[in-house]
Amino acid sequence: MNRxxxxxxxxxxxxxxxxxxxMRKGYRxxxxxxxxxxxARGGAKFIGGGTPYILNLGAASGAEVIFITTPDDAIKMVCxxxxxxxxxxxxxxxxxxxxxxxxxxxxxxxRKGASIGSIHPxxxxxxxxxxxxxxxxxxxxxxxxxKAVAISKRIVRDLGGKEMVIPTKGKVLYHSGAVLAxxxxxxxxxxxxxxxxxxxxxxxxxxxxxxxxVKGTVKNIENVGIPMALTGPIQRGDIxxxxxxxxxxxxxxxxxxxxxxxLGKETVKIALEKGGISEKEGERLxxxxxxxxxxx
Numbered sequence: 001m002n003r004x005x006x007x008x009x010x011x012x013x014x015x016x017x018x019x020x021x022x023m024r025k026g027y028r029x030x031x032x033x034x035x036x037x038x039x040a041r042g043g044a045k046f047i048g049g050g051t052p053y054i055l056n057l058g059a060a061s062g063a064e065v066i067f068i069t070t071p072d073d074a075i076k077m078v079c080x081x082x083x084x085x086x087x088x089x090x091x092x093x094x095x096x097x098x099x100x101x102x103x104x105x106x107x108x109x110x111r112k113g114a115s116i117g118s119i120h121p122x123x124x125x126x127x128x129x130x131x132x133x134x135x136x137x138x139x140x141x142x143x144x145x146x147k148a149v150a151i152s153k154r155i156v157r158d159l160g161g162k163e164m165v166i167p168t169k170g171k172v173l174y175h176s177g178a179v180l181a182x183x184x185x186x187x188x189x190x191x192x193x194x195x196x197x198x199x200x201x202x203x204x205x206x207x208x209x210x211x212x213x214v215k216g217t218v219k220n221i222e223n224v225g226i227p228m229a230l231t232g233p234i235q236r237g238d239i240x241x242x243x244x245x246x247x248x249x250x251x252x253x254x255x256x257x258x259x260x261x262x263l264g265k266e267t268v269k270i271a272l273e274k275g276g277i278s279e280k281e282g283e284r285l286x287x288x289x290x291x292x293x294x295x296x
Contacts, residue, residue: 003158004093006149007031009056009078011043014097014121015069017131018159019047019054025158031059046128060087065151068096068106071238076105083108093151095119097146100175102168103144110145117144118171119152124182136160143168188263189214191256198252227274234267235276239284246292258293265289 006027008015011034019029029050034040039051040059053059060066060082068078075096090113094106099120106116123138125131140161149165156163166174186230189210196206212218220229233241242264249257265286272282 003027003275004064005030005062007033007060008047008050009033009059009066009068009082010070010074011040011047011052011239012069013125013128015067016043016046017125017128017135018067018069018097019043019050020128020132021135021159022068022155023048023050027158027294030063031061034058037137047086056081057085057087063092063097065093065155066109068080068094072087072098075101079106080108088112088114089203090114093148095148096150097121099141099178100172102171104168113153116292117142117148117152118236119156119255121173122164122178133260138162139164141166141171143171185214188259191259195249195253196258225272230267230274230276234264234285235271235274237271237277237281237285239281239288242285242288246288249294257295261293265293 006019006022007030008019011019011032014031019032023029029047031053032040032044032047032050033053033056034043034211035051035054037054040054044050044052051059056078066082067087067107068075070078076100079094079096082094088109090096092109092112092114093116094109094114095117096103096106097120098118101118103116103118103188106114110116110229113170118141120141121135121138122141123131123134125134136159138161140152140156141164142149142156143166144152153163192210193203193206196210199201217229217231220231223229233245243259246257247261268277268282268285272276272279277285
């Protein structure tokens, strides 16, 4: 089956890495646009094909599938520009790659006869090279109209990914879950490093030390799942240890106390699910965390 031609509107980390992977799978990259010709040329060079453009209309014209990989705030504006300029016609497929925004922000493309959808990789993409390495094997959240979802599944499979189809109304909650699990992990990691620093351990040792711990935790989640991967004082019911944590954090890092207790309160639920603590212990721990959230 012939693969459709692709245009990439926005040659940043996601757009360039997506184009690169699709090019390797036999897709023809028709055009690549960016905010400057230098960026467009750099994106096309990384992709390995595609004519660079500074004008989105030029990059999109003639492509069967248009990927809008701009920042979220620009997606609707870019789609409207392409629709008004005649780059979108009956039978075109238009996708954006936002995790939170629904496909229906591409309504102007639909009015021109296009099928619209969104494809969001559930993956952390720090640089182009990291993205090319991380995207194969990743899960992709897809939603949109029937034809768009069908071709999305094919594209995701060609990328070496696994699809998750979600109702349009579920996009925001889906994205908030991804933010909690990925972005906030960095926040928690940073807070852990800060507590080790206050305790007297230099960052040069705290970071690799905690990284080793987190890698072990992720491996446990992969191997035995949740709640069985949970370890530590909450799942053991070590209330005196938790009280010690709270007292020391209040003295030496009070700005982190609320975060510690909010997360602790949620962790009690997982410990109860695992069966490591009794209902009574869970109530005591929840009360302890709640009291100190209010005090914090």
